[in-house]
Every structure is written in structure tokens, then in C-alpha cells.
Amino acid sequence: MNPIWVIAKKELNSYFNSLIGYLILSIFLIFIGAFTWLIGNDVFIRQQATLDEFFNWAPMFLLFMIPALTMKQLAEEKKSGTIELLLTKNISNRQLVIGKFLACFLMVCITIAFTLPYYITIVQLGNADHGAIIGGYIGLLLLSAAFTSIGIFASSLGDNQIVAFLLALVINVIFLFILGFVGNSFSGWFGDILNTLSIPEHYSSISRGVLDTKDLIYFGSMIFLFLFLAELKISNRG
Amino acid sequence: MDIQIQQLTKSYGFQKAVDNISFSVKTGEVLGFLGPNGAGKTTTMKMITNYIDIEQGDVLIGGQSVKSGEMSQHIGYLPEHNPLYHDMPVIDYLEFCAALQGVSKSIVPHRIREMVRLCGLDIEKHKKIGELSKGYRQRVGLAQAMIHDPEILILDEPTTGLDPNQIIEIRDLIRQMGKQKTVILSTHILPEVEATCDRILIINHGKIVADGTASTLRKQAQGQQVLKIKIDEGEVNQIYEKLQKLETVAMVDFADATHNRFEIQSVVERQSNKAIFELCVKNNWVLSECIPFETKLEDIFRDLTLN
Structure with a gap:
């Protein structure tokens, strides 16, 4: 078996063998369910067969949920010293990082899969825009993968899980809100660059059902960059 | 491998x-x-x-x-x-x-x-x-x-x-x-x-x-053979003198004079066991203890790592 998959399987199992996996999954579903169907500008108030509210709110909760999943991945291994056991076995630094990433990403995918009944419900309620919804889910997965790689990177920096969580949260907030916010207050090329780097710029166009290569490249390079930095960090052990 | x-x-x-x-x-x-x-x-x-x-x-x-x-x-x-x-x-x-x-x-x-x-x-x-x-x-x-x-x-x-x-x-x-x-x-x-x-x-x-190996390290640290012996009967000073005259013996020490215990250091690369035994036989002494003194690994370790 490929070492990447061995790690991913172990980590995924450990989420479901403890309370953490179920806890994070249910908290996410409770909040996203409430905000999609019950609170604020929900589906019934809009009287439209769309999942726009769901796709607007999901990143806000993933913002917290993904760092909670990723924070332990490398930080705990460092703290307990088990990283020494892992890396002296037949597995490379890269395989370890990718394995950890995969475990968290699959966990997020499973969580998001629990929202598929929303889609079925909307289709029953009216004429749904299938393209937009499928695009929305693809966008959500890409955004989750980007958050996950940020989380893995934050977890690789030290041996403290709380620090890893907060750091991942801060980086996520920067990409999700601050870059766009600052970008809008500058005109010209500087503002453009900041806007291009911000997640909503790309997420919203995918959510409308428009799959553009430049958005895919954006998310792809972000995932690659943070995983690469994490690998660099754990390779460098003196 | x-x-x-x-x-x-x-x-x-x-x-x-x-x-x-x-x-x-x-x-x-x-x-x-x-x-x-x-x-x-x-x-x-x-x-x-x-x-x-x-x-x-x-x-x-x-x-x-x-x-x-x-x-x-x-x-x-x-x-x-x-x-x-x-x-x-x-x-x-x-x-x-x-x-x-x-x-x-x-x-x-x-x-x-x-x-x-x-x-x-x-x-x-x-x-x-x-x-x-x-x-x-x-x-x-x-x-x-x-x-x-x-x-x-x-x-x-x-x-x-x-x-x-x-x-x-x-x-x-x-x-x-x-x-x-x-x-x-x-x-x-x-x-x-x-x-x-x-x-x-x-x-x-x-x-x-x-x-x-542990024994080569001991040998290196110790250099000369050291024996602790106890001879029953016989007079302390007499035994002492005769032991000192043996050609394999470099030095004799009283370990416990009242019980006729001695510590004997041999000449480098020589063993004294046989000579001591023969001396005792000749004088009708009873050699009741003859213990080779081993340098403890602890001592070797301390010697090597403290300076």
C-alpha cells in the first residue's frame, strides 16, 4: 500500500474512533443547516429554488472547522515525538504531508456530502439551476482543499495545536476577507493584485457555475504552495 | 548488513x-x-x-x-x-x-x-x-x-x-x-x-x-593484576616479607592486618597466583581467599568521561 494512503487511512480512522470527527461534523451541519433553511435570508424567505445561501455561508463555517481538523496533524506528532518514528520509516516528508492533507480533505468531503440532501430538497421545490449548484459544490471543495493545505502548513510550524489553529484561522481570514477588503480600497494594479489573491474573487465565479482555468490554477497553486511550505518545514529538522 | x-x-x-x-x-x-x-x-x-x-x-x-x-x-x-x-x-x-x-x-x-x-x-x-x-x-x-x-x-x-x-x-x-x-x-x-x-x-x-569488549576495557584500565588474598595461620609480618620477595609481585599491601588480608599487585604482564599458592604450600599456610580484583566498569566509565 502506498504510504500516503496508509497515513490518510490512519488519520481518517482516528477522527471516527474519537469524538472529534463526529463533533466537528455535527457542529458544521447544525450551523450550516440553520443558516440555509431557518435563519436570516433563508431559502423560504427568498422564495427561490437556489442554494446561494448555503454557498455563501459554508466558507464562514469551514473557516473554523478546517483548522480544527488540521491543527493536530503535524503539531501533535511533533509534541509527542511520534514524528520521529514516522520519518525514520519508509516514508518521505512529502508523502507524510500529502497523507495528512488527504485525511483532512476527505473528512471535509464527507461532511460536505451530508449536505447533498439540500440539493435534492431544492430540486423538489422548484426549477433549480443544476449548473450553479454543481459549480457551487466544486468551488466549495476547492476552497476546502485550500483551507486544508493552509491548516496543514500552520500545523507544521510548531508543536502547539492551539497556535496551529489560530494561525490557520488568521491566514484563512486574510484570504477570505482581508485581501479583498484592502484590495477594494486601492485602485490600480496594487488593488488588482490583492483582489486576484483573495478567495471570493475565484470562489464566487465558480459558484455561479463558471469553471475558468484561472480559478483552478489559483486554487491549485495555493494548495501546492502551502503543502510545499509544510514539507519544507518538516524536512528542516537540524 | x-x-x-x-x-x-x-x-x-x-x-x-x-x-x-x-x-x-x-x-x-x-x-x-x-x-x-x-x-x-x-x-x-x-x-x-x-x-x-x-x-x-x-x-x-x-x-x-x-x-x-x-x-x-x-x-x-x-x-x-x-x-x-x-x-x-x-x-x-x-x-x-x-x-x-x-x-x-x-x-x-x-x-x-x-x-x-x-x-x-x-x-x-x-x-x-x-x-x-x-x-x-x-x-x-x-x-x-x-x-x-x-x-x-x-x-x-x-x-x-x-x-x-x-x-x-x-x-x-x-x-x-x-x-x-x-x-x-x-x-x-x-x-x-x-x-x-x-x-x-x-x-x-x-x-x-x-x-x-568489557574485558579488554578492564585490562586497559587496570594494567596490572591485583589479587586480594587471605592467609590463615602464619605471622603477619613474616607472610608480608615472604610475599614481597616473590619475583612476580610488585607490591604488597596490608588490607586488614588482624585477619591476615593482603592486597597484592603483580609485576606488569605477570600473574602471581601460582607463586603465592606455592609459597603457602611450602610454609604450611592455609590460603583461604584469593580474589582477583576487577576494576568495575563504573570506574572505567568515570575515568574516561570525567576528564
Whole structure:
């Protein structure tokens, strides 16, 4: 078996063998369910067969949920010293990082899969825009993968899980809100660059059902960059 | 597979943790790696297992450098403090380690059974690692190190925290393993090296200060034969004089004059046992004690590492 998959399987199992996996999954579903169907500008108030509210709110909760999943991945291994056991076995630094990433990403995918009944419900309620919804889910997965790689990177920096969580949260907030916010207050090329780097710029166009290569490249390079930095960090052990 | 360590150096800041050390370990040899805390034992082991980068020099395993990162499947490693996943059941953990080491799936159950038997984990095998006592955790650590049947075992303080019975069991296990494998174990428990190791290597401040079997180290440290004898009957001063006249004897000391005990140092490279015995026969003395005085490994260790 490929070492990447061995790690991913172990980590995924450990989420479901403890309370953490179920806890994070249910908290996410409770909040996203409430905000999609019950609170604020929900589906019934809009009287439209769309999942726009769901796709607007999901990143806000993933913002917290993904760092909670990723924070332990490398930080705990460092703290307990088990990283020494892992890396002296037949597995490379890269395989370890990718394995950890995969475990968290699959966990997020499973969580998001629990929202598929929303889609079925909307289709029953009216004429749904299938393209937009499928695009929305693809966008959500890409955004989750980007958050996950940020989380893995934050977890690789030290041996403290709380620090890893907060750091991942801060980086996520920067990409999700601050870059766009600052970008809008500058005109010209500087503002453009900041806007291009911000997640909503790309997420919203995918959510409308428009799959553009430049958005895919954006998310792809972000995932690659943070995983690469994490690998660099754990390779460098003196 | 043998291990060759060539001019290995590692420094942290200005301090050299390991300073240009070279040695080799043959297959079937158990090498005891001794030294005070901070001497560079763990650092050396971490370089052998390729956990930390080698600054200068090289470690060759079966002629191949560990720097390639491809030697890990030949090495079984028990790190210092024996880190483990406390929330994992013993069997699952061993399965995970076997999978990581690329043990083919068909023989994994067999290997796990073998390890459970060898390390005496049978009654605890379904518990989570966190529920085990320290001794059993240590066994799990050893089991994970040996699960892929590596030719080389690197054990960093394998018996810390065990009770005397467990220590003996683990030592037996290591000795048994050491017959076919190449083993390096570090410790600062001196009787342990004598009990388990074929060869001893003492390092201090990152340098090798002694290398050899326990008995050669003793000989080196001691130089001359020292005997403690007790002669019943006979007059103390008379015995003293006659002993001193023996040609193999360099020096005689009263150890306890009232009980006719003496300490005799022989001339370098000579033994006095026979001469003393014959002297006693000639004078009708009863030689009731004759004990060769052994330099304790502790003394050798102190001598070598304190200056």
C-alpha cells in the first residue's frame, strides 16, 4: 500500500474512533443547516429554488472547522515525538504531508456530502439551476482543499495545536476577507493584485457555475504552495 | 548488513555534539553505546536513522549511504522516550507500522503474531497503547521496531523505566535478536552493557574515548593484576616479607592486618597466583581467599568521561 494512503487511512480512522470527527461534523451541519433553511435570508424567505445561501455561508463555517481538523496533524506528532518514528520509516516528508492533507480533505468531503440532501430538497421545490449548484459544490471543495493545505502548513510550524489553529484561522481570514477588503480600497494594479489573491474573487465565479482555468490554477497553486511550505518545514529538522 | 560510520560530525551552534567519530559494527554484533548525558549518543543514532541531517562524514549501511533516504526499511528504530500513539490499539498500531514499512499484506498477520509472541504482548494486545503500563509500552516500541524484520536495530535506551524482571526479559530479547542482526543500543546503565553487548563504545563530548569488549576495557584500565588474598595461620609480618620477595609481585599491601588480608599487585604482564599458592604450600599456610580484583566498569566509565 502506498504510504500516503496508509497515513490518510490512519488519520481518517482516528477522527471516527474519537469524538472529534463526529463533533466537528455535527457542529458544521447544525450551523450550516440553520443558516440555509431557518435563519436570516433563508431559502423560504427568498422564495427561490437556489442554494446561494448555503454557498455563501459554508466558507464562514469551514473557516473554523478546517483548522480544527488540521491543527493536530503535524503539531501533535511533533509534541509527542511520534514524528520521529514516522520519518525514520519508509516514508518521505512529502508523502507524510500529502497523507495528512488527504485525511483532512476527505473528512471535509464527507461532511460536505451530508449536505447533498439540500440539493435534492431544492430540486423538489422548484426549477433549480443544476449548473450553479454543481459549480457551487466544486468551488466549495476547492476552497476546502485550500483551507486544508493552509491548516496543514500552520500545523507544521510548531508543536502547539492551539497556535496551529489560530494561525490557520488568521491566514484563512486574510484570504477570505482581508485581501479583498484592502484590495477594494486601492485602485490600480496594487488593488488588482490583492483582489486576484483573495478567495471570493475565484470562489464566487465558480459558484455561479463558471469553471475558468484561472480559478483552478489559483486554487491549485495555493494548495501546492502551502503543502510545499509544510514539507519544507518538516524536512528542516537540524 | 554492517554499519560503517565515517568521520561523522554534527554541531549545534558552536558546540560539537558529535565530533568526527568513526566506527563500524558487524552483523551479529551488539554494540553498547555508552556515555554521560549529552555525550552525543542520541544525536549519532538520529543520524544513523536519517532523522537528522548529517553535517559531515557519512553513515554506510551495507555499503550504501543513509543520506539517500532509502535505507529506512532495513532499520528498526526505537527512539528515546519511546513515542507512541496512545489512542491506538496495539494490534492496529503494529499493522500501521508494518504497512508504512512496506511489509507485504499477506505476511502482515504472521509478522504481528510473531511480534506479539516475541515481545510477550499476548494478554495486552487488544488494549489501547495509552492503557498499557510503561513496561508493556516499551515492548510495543520494540515490536514496532522489529515488525518488518530489519537487519539493523537502533535502540535508544531500550530499558529505561522498566522493572528488574522486565529489564532481564528485554535484555534476553535483544541478545537473541543480536545473533542474526546488527544492533546498536545506547544506555547509561553499566551492568546492562555488560549483560547484553559484545562490544562497548564509550563516547564523551562527541568523541570516542574507548572501544572494545568489557574485558579488554578492564585490562586497559587496570594494567596490572591485583589479587586480594587471605592467609590463615602464619605471622603477619613474616607472610608480608615472604610475599614481597616473590619475583612476580610488585607490591604488597596490608588490607586488614588482624585477619591476615593482603592486597597484592603483580609485576606488569605477570600473574602471581601460582607463586603465592606455592609459597603457602611450602610454609604450611592455609590460603583461604584469593580474589582477583576487577576494576568495575563504573570506574572505567568515570575515568574516561570525567576528564
